[in-house]
Amino acid sequence: MNVSILLGVTILIVGLLVLWVATSYTIRGVVRISKSTGMSETSLGFLLIAFTTSVPELAITIVSSGTGAVGLAVGNLLGSNIANIGLVVGLPFLMLAILNQGKKVNNRGIRDAEMKNLYLGLFVASMIPVVLVLWVFSIKVLGAILVVSYFVVSYRLIRGRESGDSSDADSDLPKSKVIRDSVMIGLGLVGVIGSSYYIVDSAVGLANLFNVSELFIGSVIIAIGTSLPELSITLSAVLRKHRGLAIGNAIGSGFTNLTLIFGILLLISPTEIMAGRFIMPIIFTILLNIFLWIFLASKKLNAIGSGFLVLLYALFLVSNFTLGF
Numbered sequence: 001m002n003v004s005i006l007l008g009v010t011i012l013i014v015g016l017l018v019l020w021v022a023t024s025y026t027i028r029g030v031v032r033i034s035k036s037t038g039m040s041e042t043s044l045g046f047l048l049i050a051f052t053t054s055v056p057e058l059a060i061t062i063v064s065s066g067t068g069a070v071g072l073a074v075g076n077l078l079g080s081n082i083a084n085i086g087l088v089v090g091l092p093f094l095m096l097a098i099l100n101q102g103k104k105v106n107n108r109g110i111r112d113a114e115m116k117n118l119y120l121g122l123f124v125a126s127m128i129p130v131v132l133v134l135w136v137f138s139i140k141v142l143g144a145i146l147v148v149s150y151f152v153v154s155y156r157l158i159r160g161r162e163s164g165d166s167s168d169a170d171s172d173l174p175k176s177k178v179i180r181d182s183v184m185i186g187l188g189l190v191g192v193i194g195s196s197y198y199i200v201d202s203a204v205g206l207a208n209l210f211n212v213s214e215l216f217i218g219s220v221i222i223a224i225g226t227s228l229p230e231l232s233i234t235l236s237a238v239l240r241k242h243r244g245l246a247i248g249n250a251i252g253s254g255f256t257n258l259t260l261i262f263g264i265l266l267l268i269s270p271t272e273i274m275a276g277r278f279i280m281p282i283i284f285t286i287l288l289n290i291f292l293w294i295f296l297a298s299k300k301l302n303a304i305g306s307g308f309l310v311l312l313y314a315l316f317l318v319s320n321f322t323l324g325f
Helices: 002-037 041-053 055-067 070-099 112-134 139-160 163-168 175-210 214-239 243-268 275-297 303-324
Strands: none
Touching: 002 041, 002 055, 002 175, 002 214, 041 055, 041 112, 041 139, 041 214, 041 243, 055 070, 055 175, 055 214, 055 243, 070 175, 070 214, 070 243, 070 275, 070 303, 112 139, 112 243, 112 275, 139 243, 175 214, 214 243, 214 303, 243 275, 275 303
């Protein structure tokens, strides 16, 4: 028993480390190539960085669904969205507020048109858990609607960017660098998918050994692990005053998880998903999305606002730890 637990924990930790490193390599390649588009930092964070950092969730979703661990996949998606707001947004902006000695931290540098799309993304992400609870039709239909919603909002954001952004594009990017970065992305994705398989396998094994629900493992442990890339990017972006990139990455990651990836899960899931099993993550998902919208609408994330997001996430962890065991 002890050997099995030690082996399971070791595989889980190694898998998460490989996942983090592989995702980081993928992100670097995407960022370098995307610079040639002249896209704003907010749009870059919401679309390209958010999608790339959501690749672990996508891989885990596909693997979990294939192995029948649908509860693990749903818990991971909801838990990742909660971590993206409570931890990825809350912690860096709380640190920034402390470093600024209480000065207000606003969303300066984010265009009004981009803010409207961020609000739309938050609204959609907030409504999806509610719709999941009330939905009485085929989950395949809901899955298709979510996937379409992802592309509609993404198109709005791309279309809404100002034409002047293209002036920053690097049209003379050497072909050798493009090839190098493309290879980096490919290798990173291979590492992400491979490590995701071992993470799911070890997580299910540990859940069985400790008689802990897959929902707890997915919504807490794996969710935090797969949110590490978003946290590192957001923390670095906030401290370097690239707040548009930070906000776009955090909101975009949550939006991608709950539309594109959750939609794919509903489309490929071999079993029906019972929303009643996920009431606690659903409640915290709605609360955190709403409060983040309020703080963004007030054009500031000060120590109180960001600290409140971190507190909500801490409450989520406590409630999951209590219910999980």
